[in-house]
Amino acid sequence: MPVTFSKSALLLSLLLGLGQAHAASEPAPVALAARLGIPHPAVIAHRGASFDAPESTAAAYKTARDLGADYLELDLQRSKDGVLFALHDNHLQRTTDVATRFPERKDSPATAFTLAELKTLDAGSWFNSAYPDRARPAFAGLKILTLDEIIDIAEGNPLHKPGLYIETKEPRQFPGIERELKEKLQARGWLIPPGSTPTKNEVAVGQGTGKVILQTFEKNSLELLQKEMPQVPKILLLWVGEGNIEPASNVPFAKSGEKDKAAYYARQQPKDKAEFQRWIDYAKAQGAIGTGPSAALTQGGEQSYADLVKPWMNQYTHEQGLLVHVYTLDDAVDYQKAMDAGVDGIFTNRASELLKFYKRPAAASVEQVLRNNGF
Numbered sequence: 024m025p026v027t028f029s030k031s032a033l034l035l036s037l038l039l040g041l042g043q044a045h046a047a048s049e050p051a052p053v054a055l056a057a058r059l060g061i062p063h064p065a066v067i068a069h070r071g072a073s074f075d076a077p078e079s080t081a082a083a084y085k086t087a088r089d090l091g092a093d094y095l096e097l098d099l100q101r102s103k104d105g106v107l108f109a110l111h112d113n114h115l116q117r118t119t120d121v122a123t124r125f126p127e128r129k130d131s132p133a134t135a136f137t138l139a140e141l142k143t144l145d146a147g148s149w150f151n152s153a154y155p156d157r158a159r160p161a162f163a164g165l166k167i168l169t170l171d172e173i174i175d176i177a178e179g180n181p182l183h184k185p186g187l188y189i190e191t192k193e194p195r196q197f198p199g200i201e202r203e204l205k206e207k208l209q210a211r212g213w214l215i216p217p218g219s220t221p222t223k224n225e226v227a228v229g230q231g232t233g234k235v236i237l238q239t240f241e242k243n244s245l246e247l248l249q250k251e252m253p254q255v256p257k258i259l260l261l262w263v264g265e266g267n268i269e270p271a272s273n274v275p276f277a278k279s280g281e282k283d284k285a286a287y288y289a290r291q292q293p294k295d296k297a298e299f300q301r302w303i304d305y306a307k308a309q310g311a312i313g314t315g316p317s318a319a320l321t322q323g324g325e326q327s328y329a330d331l332v333k334p335w336m337n338q339y340t341h342e343q344g345l346l347v348h349v350y351t352l353d354d355a356v357d358y359q360k361a362m363d364a365g366v367d368g369i370f371t372n373r374a375s376e377l378l379k380f381y382k383r384p385a386a387a388s389v390e391q392v393l394r395n396n397g398f
């Protein structure tokens with residue numbers, strides 16, 4: 024007897040079929056992030072909540088943590104006496120009072136200072152001077168933090184444990200830093216055994232398989248990180264310029280006629296499509312799980328670079344099975360543009376704003392969180 028379908032049965036089976044097709048066609052980056060235990064889309068607090076508090080200090084990291092950021096981002100350096108600490112710049116002048124404390128050494132790199140010397144510096148007052156509308160008396164005297172201290176902060180809120188997103192900064196200055204980082208993470212219980220599978224965790228990423236992401240602009244460091252910690256997700260950071268993606272034009276900023284660096288960078292682009300693709304292919308071949316490309320910001324500013332999140336770029340990266348975490352966006356207009364272009368997470372100085380944008384608003388305001396932590 025031939026099988027016949029009523030109209031309603033046919034409709035039902037079509038709907039079920041569509042449902043299955045939808046489940047099977049969950050976007051590949053979402054599935055990849057889930058496999059790795061990385062939130063999608065991810066909120067990466069760039070140098071902590073660095074819009075609201077002095078970057079890379081306890082105020083910035085505790086605020087980012089308590090707002091509910093997925094990751095605390097940090098730039099890793101090593102002191103003269105071998106201690107791993109967080110600082111973005113090579114030098115100390117922009118974000119500390121080194122010129123007052125050590126006038127004759129004010130231009131020395133941070134790595135020329137022992138931890139005890141670094142700890143004498145005020146890493147907060149510069150923020151109060153630079154941003155009087157966000158200044159707070161308690162920021163004065165904040166200290167540079169060691170990696171150990173940032174791990175303590177990441178572990179410090181029983182209700183929300185962010186992961187760490189660690190950049191080997193100028194790693195050629197610090198031979199062996201990749202191994203030292205592994206040893207530190209191991210000693211602190213932050214290395215998940217190879218082969219672990221993500222579990223749904225109520226207090227978030229900091230207890231799962233994606234609790235650490237390693238990032239670097241340097242090919243050599245990526246290879247060393249992969250050798251030392253093959254099981255830890257790695258991101259190759261991308262920008263257009265020396266040592267990274269070759270630009271279409273080699274005219275330097277000084278001769279470009281552009282009014283500021285943001286305008287200059289905004290016009291920069293990879294030499295050609297193949298040059299961009301070579302970097303993605305390289306990242307994949309070295310075991311990276313994704314890339315961290317730069318972006319041009321609508322408002323310009325110091326953190327506005329070349330636009331490396333054009334839809335075709337993200338599509339190519341996804342086709343290679345990699346994620347895209349773009350740096351560093353602070354405004355809803357740029358969040359929206361990046362999400363529309365297909366990114367999988369965003370580095371931001373304003374974790375509170377990005378969480379709001381992703382419809383995961385923090386339970387408390389930035390002001391309340393700062394106060395709760397004694398700032």
Ligand code: G3P
Pocket residue numbers: 069098111190238260315350351370
């Ligand atoms: O690590 C991603 C982003 O932080 C790269 O830029 O210069 O702020 O470290 P930068």
Ligand code: CA
Pocket residue numbers: 096097098190
């Ligand atoms: Ca960084």
